[in-house]
Amino acid sequence: MIRLLSYDFFALLSFRKLLVMILVFFLIGLATQKDVASMASIFNLEHNVADTLLFSFLGPDRSGFGMGLIKWFVIQVVLVYLVGKMLDQEIRNGFFYTIPRVGSLHLWLGSKLVSLFLFTLVYFLVGFGVVFLLSFYLNSFSIILSDFFHEMILQGQGKVKAGLFQLLFHNFILLWLTGFLSSLLQLLVTIISNRATVGTIFIIILHAVSGQAGSFSMEFTKWLPSNQGILMRHGLVDPFSDLTLSWSYTYLSVGVLVAVMVSFYYINQKELIDFSSNF
C-alpha cells in the first residue's frame, strides 16, 4: 500500500501544483495584509504578525459577506480543484493500471484515503507557512494577540477569551479536518457518479451554501460540514455563536468515519469496477 501511496501522492502533488498553492496563499496573505494595515491605521491601533495570519484563515463571520467569505471560498475551491484533477485522471483510465498492480480494491481505496489525508495536511501547512512568512516579513513579531485583533473581532466589547496559539492550533486542525472530510465526500460522490466533475461541483455547491448559510440560519450552519472549519463562526471567537469546538471535532470525526465506511461499502457492492463506463 505504501508503494501505491507514493503513486497517488505524486498524482496529487506536482511541482506545478505546489507553485499554484504557494501563489494562491501568497495572494490571500497579501490581500489580508492590505486590509489589516488599512483598518489598523483607521482605528490607530498596533497590529502584528499574527493578525494577517489569523484573518487569512479565520473564515467568514455569520453574515457570510465580504473579504472573509471570498478568501475562505478561494482556499476551499483551490483544494477541491486539485483533488478533482487527481480523481479525474484516476477514473478516466488510471485505475486500469493501478488496481491490478495493487491486487485489491480495498488497498486501492485505502491508498486514496490516506493520500487525501496527507495532501490536505500539506495543503494547509503550505498555506499557513506562506502567509506566516509573508506576514513575518511585513509586520512586527509578537506571540500575543494584538489590540487590533480584539477590536476587529469584538468591536470594543472586551477581549477574545483565547490565546494566540490556541486560536492558531484550532484554526489549522479544523481547516485540515474539514478539508479532508470534503475531499472524502468528493471522492465518494465521484465513485458513485463515475464522474470527477460531479464530485467537484457537488463540493463547490456545498461550500457555497455553507458560506452563506450563517446569514439565514445559525442552527442550519451547525449541520453543514464546511462550517466546521470556519473558526470565525465558533463560540471561541464569536460570543454569540453556539457552535463549539467539541461539536465540530465530534462532527468531523464521525463524518470522516462514516464517509470511509460508506466508500468501502459502496466499492464492495459495485458490480462493474469501471469508472469510465457509462453503465
Next chain:
Amino acid sequence: MMEESVVIIRKLTKVIGGHTILNQIDLEVKPGRIYGIIGHNGSGKSMLFKAIAGYLRPTKGEVIVFGEKIGEKAKFPKHFGALIEHPGFLPQYSGMRNLKLLAAIKNEITDEEIKEAITQVGLDWQDKRPVKKYSLGMKQRLGIAQAIMEKPKLLILDEPMNGLDKQGVKLIHNLLRSLREQGVAILLASHNRDEIVQLSDEVYEMDRGMLSEVCEQESI
C-alpha cells in the same frame, strides 16, 4: 503433454441494467498463442477483457485465470498486463517517470527492464517531455510498454494499434509475435478484421455479447 490453460471462461454472462452485455461466453486461452477478437464498438470486446481482468462480476458463469477463479480466490489475476480503453497516465510526468511510478507498486522489475520495454515499443526512455505533450500514437505505445514491462504471462490488448502509424503498427506486430514465441498468451481485440487475421492463431467474432470462433488462422 497438454499445455495448461492460462484462461478458462465458462458460460460467462453479464447483465447490466437489463442489457445482456456478455452472453454465455466460453473460451480457453493457451500459452504461446494469439487470440484475436473482431467486433464493432459496443459489441462487448472490452467488457470481456474487463471480466478477465477482474473489473466485472459475472452474473452467471466463471472466469479462471492461472487456475484461480476471478472474484473468489483472486479479485484480480496475477502475471497479466493489459491495455484497456485509452492509456491513462499522469500527464505532468515523462513516460519513464510514469512507468517507474507504476512499476514501483509491484516492485518486481528494475529501471533497466522499464527502459527495455520503452525501447521495444519505439519510444525514447530519455525523452523528458511530459506525457501530456505526447501524440495519441506515443501514448498508445507507452500504454503497450506498461502492459509488457513486468513480463506478464497473459497480455490483454484492446485496440492496441489505435493512433499508430504504419511503422508503429509493424513494430508492435513484430513485438507481439516475439512475445508469442516466448510463451506469452495474448488476447487482442480490434475492429480491424485484416489486422486480427494477420496476427492471430485463433480468430473470434464478438457480436451483441456473443462470441463465436471464425476459423483457425491456418485455414484463413
